[in-house]
Amino acid sequence: AQTVTQSQPEMSVQEAETVTLSCTYDTSESDYYLFWYKQPPSRQMILVIRQEAYKQQNATENRFSVNFQKAAKSFSLKISDSQLGDAAMYFCAYISGAGSYQLTFGKGTKLSVIP
Amino acid sequence: DGGITQSPKYLFRKEGQNVTLSCEQNLNHDAMYWYRQDPGQGLRLIYYSQIVNDFQKGDIAEGYSVSREKKESFPLTVTSAQKNPTAFYLCASTPGLNTEAFFGQGTRLTVV
Numbered sequence: 001a002q003t004v005t006q007s008q009p010e011m012s013v014q015e016a017e018t019v020t021l022s023c024t025y026d027t028s029e030s031d032y033y034l035f036w037y038k039q040p041p042s043r044q045m046i047l048v049i050r051q052e053a054y055k056q057q058n059a060t061e062n063r064f065s066v067n068f069q070k071a072a073k074s075f076s077l078k079i080s081d082s083q084l085g086d087a088a089m090y091f092c093a094y095i096s097g098a099g100s101y102q103l104t105f106g107k108g109t110k111l112s113v114i115p
Numbered sequence: 116d117g118g119i120t121q122s123p124k125y126l127f128r129k130e131g132q133n134v135t136l137s138c139e140q141n142l143n144h145d146a147m148y149w150y151r152q153d154p155g156q157g158l159r160l161i162y163y164s165q166i167v168n169d170f171q172k173g174d175i176a177e178g179y180s181v182s183r184e185k186k187e188s189f190p191l192t193v194t195s196a197q198k199n200p201t202a203f204y205l206c207a208s209t210p211g212l213n214t215e216a217f218f219g220q221g222t223r224l225t226v227v
Contacts, residue, residue: 009155035215045205045218091157099212101146101165102173107157 002027004094006106013082014114020067021077021109023092031097034075036066039089039108048090051075053097079111087113117142121206121219128193128200128226136191136222138206147189148207148216151175158205164189193224200226 003026013019025034036048051059051068058066063080079086092106119140128134140147146165150158160173164183178197183189193200203223207216 033213033215043203043221045207045216047215047217050215093215095213095215097213101148101163101209101212102160103148103216105150105158107155 002029002032002094002096002104004092004104004106006090006092006109008109009107010110010112012112012114013079013086015082015084017082018078018080019082019111021079021090021092021111023075023077023106025073025075025092025094027073027094027096029096029098033095033097034066034068035093035095035103036064036075036077037091037093037105038086039091040085040087045091049077082113084113084115087111119206119208119217119219121204121222124220124222126222126224128224130226131195133195134193134200134224134226136193136204136206136224138189138191138219139187140189140206140208140217140219141187142208142210142217143186144208144210144217145186146209146211147183148209149173149179149181149189149191150205150207152203152205152221161191161204200224 032053034051038046067076089108091108094104122137148163149161162181164170180192206219
């Protein structure tokens, strides 16, 4: 079974600075998809970014970008120019590309933004 | 607007009572899911359904039951057999295979 590990239960960043959240995963598959979700205090889960394993180029969405290292099975999220609204729980998730319906989530990283 | 609606937002029940959490979607998605979220545990899959009248157990199905009589609806019943039912419950849907999930706003269940 696939596992997703987020080794940083909590992190903090100064407003306007950059922070990187770590995620590693364990899989024997070559085709899969990875996601980062944000859960603010409202608890609504919001998709931040998506990465297809077959794409070498790292995904980017405005201030959010990933560092996808397929060989190392690493999928970190970089948040640039951090804003107060970025404070949230962040979850890394994995889904197999072999016709799967099941997302596997990490345990999350709580990000605090210091004004 | 399309989306997933969970109700109620907060739910209180006495120990030993069954309780049903509602989840409705108007996204025309085939698959629907129930997750349980506890502090420090991330999201754990309870049940999922790929099509109407069919569903599969997830990692923590014991003490829960579901039905999928309509494509739009996937209610979750927390039975008295669930040892520790107090938690935050999230419903989600996906349009098909290998895609990201779309989530409802969750239901906070407290059993006293």
